Amino acid sequence: MPSGLKDKVAILGMGCSRFGERWDVGPEELMVEAFSEALTAARIDPTEIDAAWYSSHYDDIGAGKAGLPMAQALRLPNIGVTRVENFCAGGTEAFRGAVMAVASGAADIALALGVEKLKDTGFAGLPGAHRGTYVPMYMPTHTNPGNFSQLAVAYAAKHGIATEDLKRAMAQTSVKSHRNAVANPRAHLRKEISLEAAMAAPMVAEPLGLFDCCPVSDGAACAIVTTPEIARAHGRNPLVLVKALQLVTSNGWELQQQQWDGAHVHTARIAAKRAYNEAGISDPARQISFAELHDCFSITELVTLEDIGVAKEGTAWKAMLDGEFDVEGRLPAQVDGGLKCFGHPVGASGLRMLFEAWLQLTGQAGERQLAAPSMVLTHNLGGSPAQNVCSIAIVGSEGA
Incomplete structure (x- = not known):
């Protein structure tokens, strides 16, 4: 049986942008807002990050499904950036990638970041579904x-x-x-x-x-994770x-x-x-x-x-x-x-x-x-x- 992740990974620092109708900024600025806060909380230099996971469901930045938008917006030090997407669970999916990299020993410090800029789409809710292998099978008119x-x-x-x-x-x-x-x-x-x-x-x-439904927003959030030993060495107390x-x-x-x-x-x-x-x-x-x-x-x-x-x-x-x-x-x-x-x-x-x-x-x-x-x-x-x-x-x- 797998031993699991319990107590093998610590959160070194986190950041979160203000969520809302952020007409004044693009997804790049939202990423920087969350990442800067996480970096300050973690008390590390970006060069200490070994790998990164990037979550965005509706990506209109122009780089398709790649990790380039985050790597370029944050000027990451030429590390691997993996773009993940898992419907509305994408943010946790990015966190999972970073956590597993640390738990496996593949990275000492890893980054997970999720961002979305939805207010600019013009939709009151989520943008319309795109045809593909899933949507036609899934009654797209619903x-x-x-x-x-x-x-x-x-x-x-x-x-x-x-x-x-x-x-x-x-x-x-x-x-x-x-x-x-x-x-x-x-x-x-x-x-x-x-x-x-x-x-x-x-x-x-x-x-x-109306009040039973959540709105859509613009926003970003970010986590930097590491081993408990490294977190202690960086003065994290209490450990999360x-x-x-x-x-x-x-x-x-x-x-x-x-x-x-x-x-x-x-x-x-x-x-x-x-x-x-x-x-x-x-x-x-x-x-x-x-x-x-x-x-x-x-x-x-x-x-x-x-x-x-x-x-x-x-x-x-x-x-x-x-x-x-x-x-x-x-x-x-x-x-x-x-x-x-x-x-x-x-x-x-x-x-x-x-x-x-x-x-x-x-x-x-x-x-x-x-x-x-x-x-x-x-x-x-x-x-x-x-x-x-x-x-x-x-x-x-x-x-x-």
Whole structure:
């Protein structure tokens, strides 16, 4: 059996741009913004970086699918830059490449960066799909809100939840995230909303209303990783260590078999189970300090809380209404505002979640700092509930 990644890799430094409608800059400037902060935090020279991974889903910089945009924007020292893309899980995929390079001994210090410049595309949501081997097979006329509205309908039907009750729980999910984002100067949307406003918002795809959907944004996030020994030599205290990193990809079971009920995300359950085994976690509801989840839609957050085992099946909607996932609750979720308030620059979102984990674990989260977090889970989901890529990363303090 593989020994896993637990405690073999440390985060030396991280950086994150401000997310939003960044009309004044291009993707190059966003990359520099995140990288400069990470470099300062890591206290290293760029020449010490051995390899890099670059995530961007919609790349219009002119270099196709290569790593050239990042290598040139950051003036990296002629090292290997690997361009990765895994739908909305691309940011965590870049992190995975850098982490595995260090864990294998192929690199002493590695870089992962994700960036996206989506506001310039002119689309209110994600740009239109491109034809290829995947899209025609995947019903290209369907929209992301349409796909996830079906998750909401199936979840309500399976658990016997009244539509009004589910809508209220989804609205409360968004209210929570907006409240958390007020204390985060990097977030795109920093304004509280009321439960009544969220409930009464225009419908996008029944039962998902306007406030149930995350926006798209421009943004970048970056991580520099190394061995624990090198991190200690650079004075890192406390150490932030990778405890687990799992990636699960749909193999067609959900669409081609009759066992899937459409009310959960199959890959998330598998990824969570494997991540807990790798990290040595037996009771995630108790051992996880907080979670950053891929809340592309409010229903996704509710379902994910059950898929990762921190809420019993069919109960997350009630627990959300009871405040269990608020900052003051038993397991805070989206303490930085989540995708709901940061927006979703596809290639950057997974690293943005890890950035919040790193800030909290090193006591640098400022006004929104939690009391003594020790273990953090991030969940990155790309695709639709029926066909997707799911990444789960767990990072934590030394000894956790």
